[in-house]
Amino acid sequence: MNYKEALEKLSVCGQQHILEYYDELSDDEKECLLSQVENLDMSLLKYFNERNVSGKRGDFKPLGAVSIKEVSERYDEFSGAGLDAIKNGKVAAVLLAGGQGTRLGFEHPKGMFNIGIDKNLYIFECLMNNIKSVSEKAEAFIPLYIMTSETNNSETIDFFEKHNYFGYNKDYVTFFVQDMAFAVDDAGKIILEEKGKIFLSPNGNGGWFSSIAKAGLLKEIKDKGIEWINVFAVDNVLQKIADPAFIGAVICSECESGGKVVSKVSPDEKVGVLCLEDERPSIVEYYEMTDEMINRREADGSLSYRYGVILNYLFRTDRLEKIMNNEMPVHIVKKKVNCLDGNGNPVNREVFKFETLVLDMIHMQESCLSYEVERNHEFAPVKNAEGVDSVDSARKLLIENGIEI
Ligand code: UTP
Secondary structure (H helix, E strand, O other): OOHHHHHHHHHHOOOHHHHOOHHHOOHHHHHHHHHHHHHOOHHHHHHHHOOOOOOOOOOEEEOOOEOHHHHHHOHHHHHHHHHHHHHOOOEEEEEEOOOOOOOOOOOOOHHHOEOOOOOOOEHHHHHHHHHHHHHHHHOOOOOEEEEEOOOOHHHHHHHHHHOHHHHOOHHHEEEEEOOEEEEEOOOOOEOEEEOOEEOEEEOOHHHHHHHHHHOOOHHHHHHOOOOEEEEEEOOEOOOOOOOHHHHHHHHHHOOOEEEEEEEOOOOOOOOOEEEEEOOEEEEEOHHHOOHHHHHOEOOOOOEOOOEEEEEEEEEEHHHHHHHOOOOOOOEEEEEEEEEEOOOOOEEEEEEEEEEOOHHHHHHHOOOOEEEEOOHHHHOOEOOEOOOOOEHHHHHHHHHHOOOOO
16 A cells, blocks of 8 residues: 555545654655555444444343352263363363453563462463363363464463473464454544554454454364364463363253353442343343342342353354354443554553454353352452452462462
8 A cells, every 4th residue: 555545545534643754754664554554444433433322232131040059969960071072172272362451550461470479370370270180180182272462472472482381282272363453542533652653452352263263273173173162361360261060061051152150249240241132142241231130139139130250151163153254342442551642752541442352252142051150269350450350369369279379
């Protein structure tokens, strides 16, 4: 794309400010900027312009879960079915590690954070220890696909190499890179990171399956006969990966997906709730719930919308393939980033990013098994530097679970 074509593309959407410093750039910088402009997906701008028009949601209904009690009663049956699936090579895991961990404020991929106190214990290490324990039980390696972003891909791979994949079989670990998207300011103007560079950041965790396909890994997944994919977040240090009982429960239920949930600690806990929307499984965000939904109770006194998601889902590969090209909702997310202000000076400020979310894939499933787990045994998120869901709270939970840190 040449300068004139770039200017034309940008002018149509009122974004010609991107070329404001063009004359100050070196030839290489000019070429990079023009190529960035060529690849911009301007259709994202409509989501920003429509951000205040609340998307119409359907009719919500509560969805029950396989409770902790039922899981413990049927544990052998569930974990037996799950272990069989793992042994037969039908299960893979996908670690979502493309995020930027802005709230934690750590300069490297979040998984590289050392959560240990008396010894080194990296977040990635906690996760690899967890997958290793299942693979030992199943006597089979579980293929692990790790989603990174252009920003953190090489650092993540180097870290795994340096730590010898934390004792896991490296042949079963594959990295793939997710897509990036631009961000805008309050006025909807695309942000620059440098005078010759548009600010780009990972476009949310919702594109993980299409990124797998784009990376050419789908054929391998199908050739290997992988029927189930367990997707999980990097930042829960108690995350159970390819949990045989969870996988077995979903298989036995004949549902086409599953989601791990925890009982909410209070009606207004800020967590997305797995429920039904227009008779299909769906996740309603806490800020989308009416007071009536938040406080509604069942005859036994328990909250009707009680089960919060913890970003650990199980999907069927064939179903994912069918929905791969479905349009996903685009969420506008406010985050603080390093970029240029309107006068071309470096600044750290809030911008609006465009993200698709894996939780929206649940509504594309015919059915989803809500599977309750013990919060204190399986949910220790590291989101913030301090306070709620922080390094401190996660450390306490690791210790409570007998893990040396
Ligand atoms: P979060 O929504 O917590 O985002 O990600 P984040 O980027 O890690 O952290 P903040 O909000 O900037 O503080 C939930 C999970 O989804 C992954 C993250 O790595 C984490 O495992 N994720 C998020 C991606 O893989 N890609 C993305 O673009 C965003």
